[in-house]
Amino acid sequence: MGHCLSCCEEQRLAQYNGQAKNAPVSRPLNKPANKQSYYEDHKHAPPPSYTESSDSLQSERTQKGMFNPYPKLPPIRTKSAQNGDSKRQSMSSGFSEAKIVALFERYKDPEEDCILADGIETFCADLDVRPEEFRVLLLAWNFQAATMCKFTREEFTNGCRTLKVDSIKGIQGKFPEMLTEIQDKQSFKDLYRWTYKFGLDVDTGQRTLPVEIAISLWSLVFSIHTPPILKRWLDFLDKHPSIRGVPKDTWDMFLNFSDSIGSDLSSYDDTEAWPSLFDDFVEYENDRVNQNVLDDDPME
Template sequence: MGNCLSCCEADSHQGSTLTPGTQPLQQVQRSRGLVQYPATEFKELKRPVSTENQNQGRVLAPTTEKKMFPQYTKIPPLKKQGNGETKRLSFVSKDISEAKILQLYEQYKDPVEELILAEGIEHFCQDLEVKPEEFIVLLIAWNFKAETMCKFTKDEFVNGCKNLKVDSIKSIRSKFPELEAEMQNKQSFKHLYKWTYKFCLDNDSGQRTLPVDVAISLWKLVFTGSEPTLLEDWLEFLEKHPTIKGIPKDTWDMFLNFVEQVGDDLSTYDDTEAWPSLLDDFVEHENDKKNQNVKTD
């Protein structure tokens, strides 16, 4: 290693071996003097000193059994975090066949238009063993992100099946309990409720307000299994007032907040809040009914 460390010379120049304890110190020749190392650090050489190195006045450094750096078991390389996820996703993608989804779409597609229309949806519901007016069909349309009632575009149907991870009638039916259970989540139900209004508008005619009869049917449908106490009185109120021609979107949206806040008997209704006028009229109507039923002496 350059001039820093000169080669060692044997003490007797005869290549004799060293044994711990035979002499107190092993002298090593350096270029700038003598550096002494304890002889106990050396053990008996297992092979004689090279003759070639003796001729050059050099002796190989003593071989010791103790190594400066111990050998550790090699640590296996870390697995990439994404490997497991990649395998999982690829496994899922193998479970769902896009070809089967497309085949299913073609089975219900209109023969002329690139859409599944009312007749195809009816056939679709028959295969699912449900009726088109059932709540589960609304849930399927919501999960397909359909924009218009009685119509599925190719993208809506195909992407909807992919999102649900289904590619057959049997697998769609197997999702029914999961779709219905999701409605126990208040936020999910709120999204479904608000989406329903726009979904049922007739976009082709530029419709902006739901006809009362359509809105009544939708309220009955969307509250399947979770009907508010006030719903029956509300629908009766609408049916008894023929002057009410349509339900605006703000009235539809606010009705959900209304039934959550005013209580089952309207006892917590606050007329200072900005409720739609139709809801104010309903409260007044209900109060009049109660007053008429009060017996006086």
């Protein structure tokens, strides 16, 4: 590996001070022993400049594997630069946090930190939709609203972030995308099951959906894809005032029931584990159909 770096440095200093004329100087490894010393060969040469000696020393160290310069460190990011990057990212994402907050404040109730019935009515008017319209239900689902006629600050702002919108025009532009999304069977199932919780009055601890609310929500959630038996099912509920509430399992299973039962109820199997309300409905429908056949029979 040759002489150490400290020896080379001492010899260089001794040469400049004139103290090394009679001192033995180590010959470079590539010089034969019978040649004149390195000092004698170069005693009349001008001393190297500081820049040249530093560059040559560093080059020698690098070639011998004795010195590996560190890579350049990245510049330190200041707080102001980080904030600027955050603003640029917000702009590139297509929405502004400040505009989302301002949009919420436009419809917020003056006494509560949420949008209530009056604010939602104004909100829907600006969106050019009716509050009872299916698109409003889709918007509430995307906002993951906990209850009807109310958007909390968190629900509204998080919903706008999810949709990447910060204006009325932006929300309007998302309606076609929302309608396309629920064409997927699993997405519609998620919407359908969420709708039950959406209809409950959480402030009073309600756990069963009142039948009149259930009828309205069934009509609303099936606005696009209407099962053949939906109208008869809703008529059955409306004509039986003794049915005051719809349990969650009945609501959830109606989706499978409406898909599998067919339009004439002929495939209904009462031995399966259907809710008892479905048994009552099928029995009622069969009696009604049979009664109509008897009334129309000319032999009567």
